[in-house]
Amino acid sequence: xxxIKKIKDQIKKNPIIIYMKGSPESPxxxxxxxxxxxxxSCGQKFAYVDILQYxxxxxxxxxxxxxxxxxxxWINGNLIGxxxxxxxxxENGELKKIVSKASKNNTNVV
Numbered sequence: 001x002x003x004i005k006k007i008k009d010q011i012k013k014n015p016i017i018i019y020m021k022g023s024p025e026s027p028x029x030x031x032x033x034x035x036x037x038x039x040x041s042c043g044q045k046f047a048y049v050d051i052l053q054y055x056x057x058x059x060x061x062x063x064x065x066x067x068x069x070x071x072x073x074w075i076n077g078n079l080i081g082x083x084x085x086x087x088x089x090x091e092n093g094e095l096k097k098i099v100s101k102a103s104k105n106n107t108n109v110v
Contacts, residue, residue: 003056004064011074014047015102019061020071021052028052031083035071038090044103075102 010017016039022028024036028050039046051058051070062068065079073080075098080086089095 003060007057007061007064010047010049011077014074016044016046016073016075016099018046018048018071018073019051019057020048021050023050024048029070031069032071035073035083035086038086038095039073039099041090042096042099044099046099075099 018036018039020027020032020036022032024040027033027036036048049057051061058070061070061072065072067079067082069082071083071086073082073086080089080098086095089098
């Protein structure tokens with residue numbers, strides 16, 4: 001499976017997925033740590049991909065998403081954004097609403 005197809009498949013199968021450096025339990029950068037902390041505090045399950053383990057995804061996802069940095073949060077097939085946007089949505093209460101709505105369909109994990 002080529003990398004873009006793999007990315008599309010992951011995004012399609014996982015209503016809430018974050019592409020990050022490290023794992024939710026052990027983030028490998030401050031931005032990923034902040035983003036996953038905000039996402040985790042919403043209280044719903046989500047999938048993640050450690051881009052440090054998948055250099056092909058790390059190089060191709062920014063082109064596919066037209067978003068140059070990580071982390072990247074995708075909900076219901078749409079790119080929500082990176083760390084600053086995730087934190088802004090969290091602070092104004094919107095992230096929890098978006099995540100709660102999407103979690104009704106969240107049965108798959110990468």
